[in-house]
Amino acid sequence: MAFVYQTLGLPEFLRELRALPAALTAEAGTIVADSAETVAAQARAAYPTPTAASRGVTLRDGVKVEVVDAGPLGVASRVRNTAPHARMYEYGTAGRRTSQGWNRGAAPAHHVLVPIAVRERRTMYRTLADLLEQRGATVAGL
Amino acid sequence: MPDSSAIDAGLVALLQADAQLASLMPDGVYMDIAPPGLQRYVIVSLVIAEDRATFEGRAIEDCLYLVKAVMLTTSGATGIKEAAARIDALLEDRPVVADGYHWMGGYREERVRYVEIDETDSTIRWQHRGGRYRVQMTPTPTSTLTTKG
Numbered sequence: 001m002a003f004v005y006q007t008l009g010l011p012e013f014l015r016e017l018r019a020l021p022a023a024l025t026a027e028a029g030t031i032v033a034d035s036a037e038t039v040a041a042q043a044r045a046a047y048p049t050p051t052a053a054s055r056g057v058t059l060r061d062g063v064k065v066e067v068v069d070a071g072p073l074g075v076a077s078r079v080r081n082t083a084p085h086a087r088m089y090e091y092g093t094a095g096r097r098t099s100q101g102w103n104r105g106a107a108p109a110h111h112v113l114v115p116i117a118v119r120e121r122r123t124m125y126r127t128l129a130d131l132l133e134q135r136g137a138t139v140a141g142l
Numbered sequence: 143m144p145d146s147s148a149i150d151a152g153l154v155a156l157l158q159a160d161a162q163l164a165s166l167m168p169d170g171v172y173m174d175i176a177p178p179g180l181q182r183y184v185i186v187s188l189v190i191a192e193d194r195a196t197f198e199g200r201a202i203e204d205c206l207y208l209v210k211a212v213m214l215t216t217s218g219a220t221g222i223k224e225a226a227a228r229i230d231a232l233l234e235d236r237p238v239v240a241d242g243y244h245w246m247g248g249y250r251e252e253r254v255r256y257v258e259i260d261e262t263d264s265t266i267r268w269q270h271r272g273g274r275y276r277v278q279m280t281p282t283p284t285s286t287l288t289t290k291g
Contacts, residue, residue: 092175092185093258094212094268108175108187109208114274115190118206 021073027131029075035124036065036077042116057083081113143200144242144281152240154186160232166225167211181214189274203279210254210272216265226271233275246278
C-alpha cells in the first residue's frame with residue numbers, strides 16, 4: 001500500500017508564523033504602555049499633595065513615562081521620577097539641615113514608586129501571558 | 143501563623159552578627175532609620191511584602207528589602223564599597239534565620255548607589271550603597287498528618 005504524505009497549507013502557515021512576532025509586538029506594546037501609565041498615575045496619587053510652599057519640580061510633577069527603544073520585536077516603557085529629591089524620598093536620607101544650619105536628622109525611605117511598579121509588573125506579566133495563551137502558547141512559571 | 147516581623151528581625155540579626163560588616167560600618171544595623179549622630183551604619187527597610195496563599199493558609203512570604211550602607215564622607219573615611227560588597231555576600235543566596243519560618247531564597251534585584259549632598263554645606267556628603275534584596279520565606283508547618291489505626 002502506497003503511503004502518501006502531503007503538506008497542505010504550509011506556505012500559509014509559515015507566513016502566519018513569520019507575522020506572529022510583529023502582531024504580538026503591537027498588542028504587547030499596548031499592554032506595556034498601559035501598565036506604565038497605570039504605575040505613573042498610581043505614583044502621582046500616592047505622592048504627597050504639593051503645598052503653597054512647594055518649589056521646583058514636585059514629586060507628582062516629576063513622574064514621567066518614557067517609551068524605550070527595545071528593537072523591532074521588543075516593547076518597553078520606563079517610569080521615572082525626574083524631581084531632584086525623588087531618589088532621596090524613595091530611598092531615605094542620612095542627615096539633613098535647614099538653611100539656618102539646624103540639624104533635622106534623617107528621613108526614612110518612603111518606598112512609593114518601587115512597590116507600585118512591582119505590583120503592576122506582576123499584573124502586566126499575567127496579561128502578557130494571557131495574550132500568548134490566546135495565540136496557542138503555553139505559559140508556565142507565573 | 144508566625145509573626146512576619148521575625149523575618150525583618152532575622153535579616154537585621156544576620157547583618158549585625160557579621161564581624162567584617164561591623165568593622166566597616168561600626169555604628170550598627172538599623173531598621174528604617176538610624177539614631178542621630180551616627181556616621182557609618184547599615185539601614186534595612188521593607189519595600190514591599192507579598193503573601194502567596196494556599197487553601198491551608200499562607201504558603202510563602204515574598205519580601206523585598208532595601209539594604210544599604212550609609213556613610214558620612216567628610217572625614218575622608220573609606221569603606222562604603224567594601225560594605226556594600228559585604229552586604230551582598232551575606233544576602234545573596236544565603237539563608238535568613240527567622241522564628242517560625244524556613245528560608246526559601248534570597249537574591250539581589252537591583253543595585254542602589256547614590257550620594258546625598260547637604261543643601262547648606264556641600265562638603266557634607268553621605269554615601270548610600272547597597273541594593274534591593276528579595277527574601278522568600280515559608281512558614282514552618284505546624285500541623286502533622288496522623289494515621290488512624
